[in-house]
Amino acid sequence: MISQNPTHQEEHRRLQDTFQEIDKQRSDIGPVYRGKDYVEQLLEAKREESRQRLDLLDNEPYFGRLDFQEEGKEAPLPLYIGKRGLDRKETGEPYVIDWRAPVASLFYSFTGGDAPVTYEAPDGTIQGDIYRKRNLSIRDKTLGRIVDSYERGGDNIGLNDEFLLYKLGDKKDNRLRDIVSTIQAEQDLIIRAPRYKALIIQGAAGSGKTTVALHRLAFLLYQYQQQIRAERMIIFAPNTMFLDYISGVLPELGVGNVKQTTFAEWALDRLDANVRLAKGTTEGNAWFSLEGTRPPITDDTPGRFKGSLAFKSLLDERLKEYAENFLADQPFEAWEGRVLSGEMIREWFEVEYRHYPLAARRERLSARINRWLEMQLTNIGDPKIRKDKSKTGKQRLRAYMNKLPKADALSFYQSIFASGVKIGIPKKVLDATQKDLKKGFVHPEDLPALVWIHYVFNGTENLAFDHVVVDEAQDVSPLQIVLLNTFMNEPSFTILGDLAQGIHAYRGVQRWDELSAVFSEEHNSYHVLRQSYRSTLEIIEFANRILPHTDTGLPPAEPVFRSGEPVEVIQLEREEEKIPFIRDFISDNQGRGMRTIAIIGRTDEECSHLHEKMAQAGIEANLISEGQAQYRGGITVVPVYLAKGLEFDAVLVTNVNDRQYALTPQDAKLLYVGCTRALHRLTLIHLGALTPLLNDEGAVS
Numbered sequence: 001m002i003s004q005n006p007t008h009q010e011e012h013r014r015l016q017d018t019f020q021e022i023d024k025q026r027s028d029i030g031p032v033y034r035g036k037d038y039v040e041q042l043l044e045a046k047r048e049e050s051r052q053r054l055d056l057l058d059n060e061p062y063f064g065r066l067d068f069q070e071e072g073k074e075a076p077l078p079l080y081i082g083k084r085g086l087d088r089k090e091t092g093e094p095y096v097i098d099w100r101a102p103v104a105s106l107f108y109s110f111t112g113g114d115a116p117v118t119y120e121a122p123d124g125t126i127q128g129d130i131y132r133k134r135n136l137s138i139r140d141k142t143l144g145r146i147v148d149s150y151e152r153g154g155d156n157i158g159l160n161d162e163f164l165l166y167k168l169g170d171k172k173d174n175r176l177r178d179i180v181s182t183i184q185a186e187q188d189l190i191i192r193a194p195r196y197k198a199l200i201i202q203g204a205a206g207s208g209k210t211t212v213a214l215h216r217l218a219f220l221l222y223q224y225q226q227q228i229r230a231e232r233m234i235i236f237a238p239n240t241m242f243l244d245y246i247s248g249v250l251p252e253l254g255v256g257n258v259k260q261t262t263f264a265e266w267a268l269d270r271l272d273a274n275v276r277l278a279k280g281t282t283e284g285n286a287w288f289s290l291e292g293t294r295p296p297i298t299d300d301t302p303g304r305f306k307g308s309l310a311f312k313s314l315l316d317e318r319l320k321e322y323a324e325n326f327l328a329d330q331p332f333e334a335w336e337g338r339v340l341s342g343e344m345i346r347e348w349f350e351v352e353y354r355h356y357p358l359a360a361r362r363e364r365l366s367a368r369i370n371r372w373l374e375m376q377l378t379n380i381g382d383p384k385i386r387k388d389k390s391k392t393g394k395q396r397l398r399a400y401m402n403k404l405p406k407a408d409a410l411s412f413y414q415s416i417f418a419s420g421v422k423i424g425i426p427k428k429v430l431d432a433t434q435k436d437l438k439k440g441f442v443h444p445e446d447l448p449a450l451v452w453i454h455y456v457f458n459g460t461e462n463l464a465f466d467h468v469v470v471d472e473a474q475d476v477s478p479l480q481i482v483l484l485n486t487f488m489n490e491p492s493f494t495i496l497g498d499l500a501q502g503i504h505a506y507r508g509v510q511r512w513d514e515l516s517a518v519f520s521e522e523h524n525s526y527h528v529l530r531q532s533y534r535s536t537l538e539i540i541e542f543a544n545r546i547l548p549h550t551d552t553g554l555p556p557a558e559p560v561f562r563s564g565e566p567v568e569v570i571q572l573e574r575e576e577e578k579i580p581f582i583r584d585f586i587s588d589n590q591g592r593g594m595r596t597i598a599i600i601g602r603t604d605e606e607c608s609h610l611h612e613k614m615a616q617a618g619i620e621a622n623l624i625s626e627g628q629a630q631y632r633g634g635i636t637v638v639p640v641y642l643a644k645g646l647e648f649d650a651v652l653v654t655n656v657n658d659r660q661y662a663l664t665p666q667d668a669k670l671l672y673v674g675c676t677r678a679l680h681r682l683t684l685i686h687l688g689a690l691t692p693l694l695n696d697e698g699a700v701s
């Protein structure tokens with residue numbers, strides 16, 4: 001039924017008109033070509049692109065309207081803003097404006113007031129006045145909510161956040177979504193930042209870091225379409241399940257082909273097959289179990305040392321020495337009396353081939369000596385003697401080359417550790433590495449150094465990035481960033497994370513300047529996102545109480561004013577109460593329309609045990625364990641260290657007692673991660689004494 005409201009009627013007509021235009025353009029494209037003609041096939045690829053763009057538009061043609069009067073024009077024009085642009089077929093006039101277009105930036109940067117506004121167009125700054133900013137919700141081709149957040153001359157009070165709050169109140173499924181209709185001004189600044197920057201973003205939990213980084217990729221592809229290709233953009237995320245969780249956003253924004261991977265996967269792809277990860281090095285059983293004590297984190301902590309710039313300097317020194325001593329300075333004697341001097345060989349290797357990486361120099365040298373050998377053979381007239389000499393010469397060349405080092409990353413790395421303390425590797429680091437390394441096995445934190453060595457030996461293999469996104473960057477090392485930077489002519493990075501969620505501090509950074517030190521001042525661009533969009537006011541205020549215990553000195557996250565239910569901290573008397581409690585928690589939340597519910601435990605073992613008990617009690621849930629490739633949504637049991645990056649409508653954190661979450665920065669970070677996963681409801685239970693991390697005057701019990 002069409003509403004009687006004149007605004008609704010006007011927008012309804014505009015929407016129908018848009019659908020007609022889309023239909024017309026689709027029918028003009030014509031049917032799919034299935035023939036063999038090559039030119040037609042190429043044209044068909046273009047047509048298919050247009051079809052896909054129209055399909056995307058057809059779903060939700062636009063989400064916003066901005067009435068803008070450009071200076072010097074007679075009247076304001078309504079600009080409709082959508083995920084993709086659409087021009088009128090007949091007149092060519094813009095009918096829907098792509099959200100990434102310069103003029104659309106006004107929609108995001110405008111926060112009210114009657115003062116003139118400006119935006120940067122390719123031809124310079126454009127000034128004008130805004131008369132209306134409107135959000136429109138379109139679902140299943142039907143116009144829903146219309147919210148005017150600004151009207152010139154109106155009172156405009158309290159309307160600004162209404163559409164955002166309406167969107168944030170949604171229940172979630174198993175995928176991260178795009179936010180084009182409600183991007184906030186502080187996020188938009190990051191999304192539209194210039195290409196050649198190393199953006200480092202410290203963002204509170206739920207501030208939209210991951211989402212913003214994905215929108216930035218879509219923006220860069222639009223803005224620099226002649227210079228940037230999706231296939232040369234890459235996203236590094238902490239694990240494959242997280243990649244699965246975020247995998248829907250770029251296609252929703254009409255962007256395909258961006259490589260999304262983990263650092264370990266990418267590194268192992270680069271390295272030779274002889275590099276294998278040692279078993280039992282998974283973080284789950286090493287760092288996050290409750291067994292033993294976790295040593296304090298220092299610069300000598302193996303993961304931190306092996307990712308440091310100090311280690312890189314040490315490697316570089318050794319690599320230089322290795323290259324200098326590569327040749328044995330031996331002449332090559334092809335057969336008795338036919339000698340190629342050591343000086344000549346050095347001249348070729350060190351002067352002629354100096355621009356090639358070591359492995360290529362080695363190969364070129366071998367080919368060059370071989371050519372010299374062939375030349376010598378042409379001087380021998382007797383075919384039989386020539387054949388004999390050729391055989392000897394080739395054998396000797398093989399032997400000569402075999403004596404040269406192999407320029408293999410793993411052997412080099414092994415040799416570095418064999419030299420050990422002598423060359424400045426701390427004993428702690430040696431002890432943690434040697435045993436496996438001697439057998440040819442490495443740990444994840446060895447990978448940046450190994451790829452670095454491989455790069456010095458082999459070059460970048462023509463692999464170049466147009467833009468790199470590093471998510472959860474508090475867990476990466478400076479060496480990783482240096483390494484990725486070598487695959488680019490000029491830095492173009494979006495590096496995002498939250499130090500308060502640095503649960504892998506044993507290999508990550510403790511301050512952002514550890515990463516910014518990699519870039520020059522002109523490339524560095526540091527941003528802070530404090531506003532948190534994910535959780536209700538009550539949840540954010542609760543989590544903010546844990547923050548000081550993380551020892552990061554970070555300010556509290558700022559909630560959007562979206563109020564929900566109070567956070568509950570409940571003490572159970574007996575272990576047997578737990579499963580019935582979980583059952584009630586799930587059914588209560590399902591009854592309130594919550595679609596994703598997580599039971600967050602402290603360790604892998606606790607979660608497997610809970611999951612088993614729940615199954616015995618007939619409660620079906622997905623158990624998440626390390627190495628899992630997919631996040632399925634619904635009811636999930638997950639250890640807290642694997643919940644990072646994900647979000648759930650309702651969260652139950654189990655066993656928040658003083659043993660599971662002790663008064664240490666590491667445990668504070670884990671608990672902070674657990675609590676900030678919840679969108680609408682958060683409950684914590686404990687048996688025994690409550691964790692001191694929550695034991696302050698504000699705790700609800």
Ligand SMILES: Nc1ncnc2c1ncn2[C@@H]1O[C@H](COP(=O)(O)OP(=O)(O)OP(=O)(O)O)[C@@H](O)[C@H]1O
Pocket residue numbers: 164167168177178179182183184187203204205206207208209210211212498501533534644645646647676
């Ligand atoms: N401008 C916005 N409009 C609507 N929703 C938003 C906005 N910004 C962020 N969100 C929502 O907030 C939630 C958190 O976003 P995201 O996961 O990108 O944050 P994050 O900073 O990476 O979080 P964390 O560090 O806690 O994993 C998501 O549900 C996202 O859709």
